[in-house]
Amino acid sequence: EDQVTQSPEALRLQEGESSSLNCSYTVSGLRGLFWYRQDPGKGPEFLFTLYSAGEEKEKERLKATLTKKESFLHITAPKPEDSATYLCAGPSSGGYNKLIFGAGTRLAVHP
Amino acid sequence: SQTIHQWPATLVQPVGSPLSLECTVEGTSNPNLYWYRQAAGRGLQLLFYSVGIGQISSEVPQNLSASRPQDRQFILSSKKLLLSDSGFYLCAWSARGGATGELFFGEGSRLTVL
Numbered sequence: 239e240d241q242v243t244q245s246p247e248a249l250r251l252q253e254g255e256s257s258s259l260n261c262s263y264t265v266s267g268l269r270g271l272f273w274y275r276q277d278p279g280k281g282p283e284f285l286f287t288l289y290s291a292g293e294e295k296e297k298e299r300l301k302a303t304l305t306k307k308e309s310f311l312h313i314t315a316p317k318p319e320d321s322a323t324y325l326c327a328g329p330s331s332g333g334y335n336k337l338i339f340g341a342g343t344r345l346a347v348h349p
Numbered sequence: 350s351q352t353i354h355q356w357p358a359t360l361v362q363p364v365g366s367p368l369s370l371e372c373t374v375e376g377t378s379n380p381n382l383y384w385y386r387q388a389a390g391r392g393l394q395l396l397f398y399s400v401g402i403g404q405i406s407s408e409v410p411q412n413l414s415a416s417r418p419q420d421r422q423f424i425l426s427s428k429k430l431l432l433s434d435s436g437f438y439l440c441a442w443s444a445r446g447g448a449t450g451e452l453f454f455g456e457g458s459r460l461t462v463l
Contacts, residue, residue: 242392272450281439281454282393325392327450335381335400335443336408337450339392 240264240330244340251347254315259343261326262308271309273302274325276342282325316347351376355440355455362462368413368427370458372440375421380442382423383452384415387437399423400445435462 241264251257263271270289274282286295288304295302299320301312311324323342330336355372362368374380381400385393395408397415405415412431416424423440437459441452 247390270450279457279459281441281457282452284451284453287450327393329450335383335398335406336395337393337452339385339394341390341392 240328240338242326242328242338242340244324244326244343246343247341248344249346251313251316251345253317253347253349256312256314256316258313259311259324259345260308261311261340263326263328264307269329271304272327272337273309273311274327274339276323276325278323285324313345316345318347318349321345321347351442351453353440353442353453353455355458357458358456359459360461362430362460364432364462365429368425368430368434368460370425370438370440370460372423372425372455373421374423374442377421377442377444379420379445381445382417382421383441383443384423384425385439385441385454387439387457389436393439397425430460430462432462435460 243262245260272287273285275285276282286302291306293304299314303310323344325339325342327337327339330338352375383398384396387393399405399417402417413427437457439457440455443452
C-alpha cells in the first residue's frame, strides 16, 4: 500500500535550535516527494519538490534533502515564525493527481 | 496572478442536512481541481479530483459528491450529512499536465456536523 510517514509528530524547539524532520515514502518507484507548510486554520502552502536521490532544495532557513527512501526537512536556526505543521506528500501509484500526504509534523519554535 | 476562493469558511450543520461547498479559481485556465478532507491530527485525504468540466474521479466511497459545472468551479455536495463528515475541507488546483506535485490550496472550510 502506498504510504507516507512523517516523524516526529510534534517538535518543540528553542529559537536558534536547529533540527530535522523526517518523511519516509513507500510507493513502488520514487517519482517525487513534496513538502508543504500549513499554518493553523489555513490551507497548505507548497515549499519544495524533490525528484532524485541526492537532490537538495533551500528556502530561507529550510533545506529539503532526498535519499532513495526518505526525505529530510532541515531547519537551521529557526525563528518563531517557522512554527507550523510541515507536510510531505508523494504521488501514489495512480499518478500526480493522487498525492498521498503524511500526517505532518507540528513544529513549535519558542523565543 | 492566480487565486482560489473557497466558501463558506465555517459551517455547523445538523445530521441529515444537505451540504454545498464551493470553490472557484481565477487567473488560470483548464486547471486540475481537487477536494481534500483533513481530520484532526491526520493527513489530507483526497476525496475527488477533476481534469475537466464534468469529469470527476472519486477516491473514497462515501455520501459526498462533487461536480464541475464550469472550468474553474468545483462544488462538493451531500444530500444527507453524517457525523463522520465533520472535518476541514480543502479545495486545490494544479496546472493541467503538471507533474511537480505543486498544489495551490484554498483557505479551507471547517464543517461541524452535530
